[in-house]
Amino acid sequence: MPPEAVTGHWGSEDARKQAAYLGMWVFIATEVLLFAGLFTAYGVYRSVYPEAFRAAQLTMEVGLGTLNTFLLVSSSILVALAVHAVRGARPGLGGALLLAAALLGVVFLAVKGVEYAHHVKEGGLPGDAYRFTEVPRVGASLFFTLYYLLTGFHALHVTVGVSVLTVLGVRSAAGAFGPEYATPVELGGMYWHLVDVIWLFVYPILYLS
């Protein structure tokens, strides 16, 4: 039964695609809610300790944060172009774009690492380990805890995303995807956009305002 083997219990590839999309949207909703707990905590403590939060925020390295925003947004654009290329029957180009996007993700992580190193040197550490002298501890240690949780959790997502993009890029370059079968690239792209969008919330609340 060859058609059976292709589509499994699905009536058609179309139905399968529909389900995959729906599944991805639901998954994205759960990811957003996972972060929602942290955003809530941030909002609450910011209203409790407005002074400390502002003071701690002023010590963030806005330049590096902005650079990272730029990196992620660019990689998101590359991924969008990759999806377009794969749909337009140019999987080779799509693969290259995906790998480039993954590379930008790696640079993002490196920049994040540099920032973390600075904080560690100055003593801007979470909770008990806090020994930053520029800002008094009360409230500011909570800011740093939330800073590490938000950015750390986000970096974890970037790491996963980089691996996903790399695998997709290699497979796409090998010609595994094309106009009739682009679903994995599309879903991987959705995931990367999610990582990007979450950063677009993390960045202003931690670095700006």
Next chain:
Amino acid sequence: MSPPAAESYLSDGRTLWSWLTTHDHKRIGVMFLGLTLFFFLVGGLFALALRIELLTPGRTIMGHLAYNRMFTLHGVTMVWLFMIPAIPSAFGNFLVPLMIGARDVAFPRLNLASVYLYVLGASVTLWGMFEGGADTGWTFYTPYSTTTGTAVLPVLVGVFIIGFSTILTGLNFIATVHTLRAPGLTWMKVPLFVWAIYGTAIIQVLATPVLGMVLLLVALERVVGAGIFDPARGGDPILFQHLFWFYSHPAVYIMVLPSMGVISEAVSAFSRKNAFSYRMIVYSTLGIAFVGFFTWGHHMFASGQSTFGSGAFGAMSMLVAIFTAIKIFSWLGTLYRGSIAIESPLIYTLGFMFFLFFGGMIGVAYATTSLNLHWHDTYSVVAHFHFIMVGATVMAFLAALHYWFPKMFGRCFPAKLANGAAVLIIFGFIATFVPQFLLGNLGMPRRYADYPPHFQSLHVASTAGASLLAFGFVAIAFYLAWSLRHGAVAGDNPWGSEGFEWRSASPPPTHNFHVTPEYPTGPHEYAREEVPHAA
């Protein structure tokens, strides 16, 4: 020549390996059934130990710390390892594809992954138990949970992992119901059990991630002193309660909605009538799923939240009661003038309706701030949620187990014995938990190993009821295990039910149907003409 197709999903590969690597939703359902029953047993043994300790004032069989660990593990096991997965993961997996004419769920491999995540999470939790266990209660209230020296960490991590299993299951059901309904099976023809599972799945995917993050934060608090919930470090323990109940109040509907689905099916099947006001049942399911997210503050009336907040949360809570009442009226409307067959699933159904009604009404009383302050954190609350979660949900679980046992295994069980056990269990529940309402009203706080002597007679009554219950469960375990091999062969549809799942063979073949079924009529359609209501 290809080998002949296996007769049923049970005989399609008999090795352990064929089960461990299966993608068949029915086998996955059966595995979940076995696993959740095992943890029901574990949780039940903890419960009996608690009841025995409370038989006399002072020390009976264990010290205070052991008691605290015991009730924590009892709660954790029962809530996360039994109640939440039992009906959706076991019966939902088995039945939803059959009921909508699909060959499997949307993502079979993800489905198998959710079994393994469950086993992993359960193992981590069990490991925590062997490390001595936590003593925080299943609610993990901070700052106690961040400072106590007991094995809280493995329990938190275990529950976190189980949460992912829940999310995957929910995600799978949503995609399945949306994309795999057989041609012609429109939304308003979907069986009520499927609707209930669908509503549950929405709550599962929306609420569980928040719980996951909260548990992780408590874990971090213990490991690196993150300070989020710790007042000594500038954090706020009340924030924990908000986030925890944002999950855990909807979670009580993860437990009760699937039960309501079971009851809707059983009521129709055993009164041989169309579901009365199908649409109202569907809308109230969605209503409960929605409103359930706005009631969490009724657990925090005594936490110093604003009076306005308490009032608003109380009022929202009462809305849930209205949706529940709609369902109860619909079931009564279905039973009314039906040709009722007194079989064990129906006996459990009647028990369910009694417990849900009684327990729910008391919930409405608790949602009234003034009354709440009298009963908060007393045994009366213990009785309330046991009435609903154990009284009602376990009733529905047993109804489902008996109603679909022939479907799952192709065998019948001794009916008289089953009816007897059902009656025994209902009386066991009443005897166990009614005394607890009285205890709470007299002022006995929850979670205490010791009490003044004048409470003893009520505690003895409760323990006696619990023994009846235990006896009933042992009886059920024996006759069902016996029936697996020796029960009379059931035939495809032993109850003469019109439920869609009975259109395939019992037990069903691996791919459920040999030809895709058609759906000219709606679900639960018995008589062509509706029996006139009200004379």
